[in-house]
Amino acid sequence: MPTLECSQHRRKGLLKMRVMDFATSTAILPLLFGCVGIFSLFKLLQHMRIKTYFQNVVVVITGSTSGLGLECAKIFYAAGAKLVLCGRDREALEDLTKELTASQVTKVQTHKPFMVSFNLADPKAIVGAAEEILQCFGHVDVLINNAGISYRGTITDTTIDVDKTVMETNYFGPVALTKALLPSMIKRRKGHIVAISSIQGKISIPFRSAYSASKHAAQAFFDCLRAEMKQYEIEVTVISPGYIRTNLSLNAVTADGSRYGVMDKTTAQGRSAEEVAQDVLTAVGKKQKDVILADLVPCLAIYLRTLAPGIFFSLMASRARKEQKSKDS
Numbered sequence: 207m208p209t210l211e212c213s214q215h216r217r218k219g220l221l222k223m224r225v226m227d228f229a230t231s232t233a234i235l236p237l238l239f240g241c242v243g244i245f246s247l248f249k250l251l252q253h254m255r256i257k258t259y260f261q262n263v264v265v266v267i268t269g270s271t272s273g274l275g276l277e278c279a280k281i282f283y284a285a286g287a288k289l290v291l292c293g294r295d296r297e298a299l300e301d302l303t304k305e306l307t308a309s310q311v312t313k314v315q316t317h318k319p320f321m322v323s324f325n326l327a328d329p330k331a332i333v334g335a336a337e338e339i340l341q342c343f344g345h346v347d348v349l350i351n352n353a354g355i356s357y358r359g360t361i362t363d364t365t366i367d368v369d370k371t372v373m374e375t376n377y378f379g380p381v382a383l384t385k386a387l388l389p390s391m392i393k394r395r396k397g398h399i400v401a402i403s404s405i406q407g408k409i410s411i412p413f414r415s416a417y418s419a420s421k422h423a424a425q426a427f428f429d430c431l432r433a434e435m436k437q438y439e440i441e442v443t444v445i446s447p448g449y450i451r452t453n454l455s456l457n458a459v460t461a462d463g464s465r466y467g468v469m470d471k472t473t474a475q476g477r478s479a480e481e482v483a484q485d486v487l488t489a490v491g492k493k494q495k496d497v498i499l500a501d502l503v504p505c506l507a508i509y510l511r512t513l514a515p516g517i518f519f520s521l522m523a524s525r526a527r528k529e530q531k532s533k534d535s
């Protein structure tokens with residue numbers, strides 16, 4: 207027995223040596239280093255291109271008074287973009303503009319942002335707002351549909367007016383603004399529409415019905431838009447982040463339309479808005495089409511919903527039961 211073990215051991219050793227000989231004596235190692243070098247060079251060139259890509263580019267950001275929109279404003283401003291900042295709160299927009307122009311965060315030439323304040327949930331306000339936006343710099347290169355509200359509540363308790371408010375802000379508002387700005391992009395055969403969706407635009411979780419529905423609708427709309435705009439060379443990017451540390455849960459509406467006013471643990475533990483804004487800039491610079499910015503678990507949940515829906519539905523039902531129980535107790 208020991209002689210058998212010994213000869214097996216020797217054979218393994220010989221095999222190892224032959225593999226090493228092959229790797230070093232043939233072109234494998236130089237080839238490997240070459241590939242790593244080309245990949246690094248490609249990444250470096252891509253990084254340099256994105257760094258200069260936004261100089262003098264007209265970028266419109268909705269919901270720029272808070273959270274992700276505010277951080278996007280800072281990052282795109284520092285990249286040299288000509289910004290049109292949108293939100294409902296004029297004073298907050300003015301404060302942000304002052305903060306941006308006072309900051310000297312960048313070596314590239316920066317531009318004083320314009321401000322356009324309007325309520326996305328008011329369909330009548332949107333056409334006028336789009337005209338105002340177009341007057342700022344004469345055209346729009348990138349529209350970032352970022353503004354949004356979240357929702358917490360059971361379907362049975364929620365009034366249809368609340369469903370409509372969430373849909374107006376997260377779906378009809380961005381759709382109307384996009385439609386109002388598209389003709390000028392089509393004319394120039396140039397433009398980029400970005401939709402900030404959510405993981406909840408890919409999967410629905412209990413007690414978020416209105417929010418999930420609005421984000422699913424937005425995903426569907428912008429997927430159609432991407433296909434229809436290809437012929438005009440207009441890009442469409444849908445970005446689906448997981449939890450971000452912002453005021454989204456505080457500002458969420460509840461079943462009766464009142465403000466939720468609670469910082470959820472999941473939101474508080476989310477990624478920083480600054481980090482996500484950097485990923486938004488990279489995704490737009492790379493003209494990516496559909497981007498998921500989340501950890502492994504939400505990504506797996508998306509696959510589970512597609513490949514094993516039965517298991518996904520059972521997990522969600524159990525989650526709903528648990529949440530309801532903890533609310534009742």
Ligand SMILES: NC(=O)c1ccc[n+]([C@@H]2O[C@H](COP(=O)([O-])OP(=O)(O)OC[C@H]3O[C@@H](n4cnc5c(N)ncnc54)[C@H](OP(=O)(O)O)[C@@H]3O)[C@@H](O)[C@H]2O)c1
Pocket residue numbers: 268269270271272273274275292293294295298324325326327351352353354355356375402403404405446447448449450451452453454455457473476
């Ligand atoms: N935070 C997260 O965990 C998370 C995760 C995935 C996706 N998202 C998405 O990220 C986007 C930004 O949200 P956030 O997390 O940054 O939340 P936030 O801090 O609450 O910011 C929301 C922004 O939307 C604006 N807004 C809300 N309703 C509006 C309306 N009717 N008309 C015009 N502007 C309106 C707000 O402006 P006012 O000052 O006018 O209220 C605010 O600037 C949203 O689309 C959200 O769904 C967030």
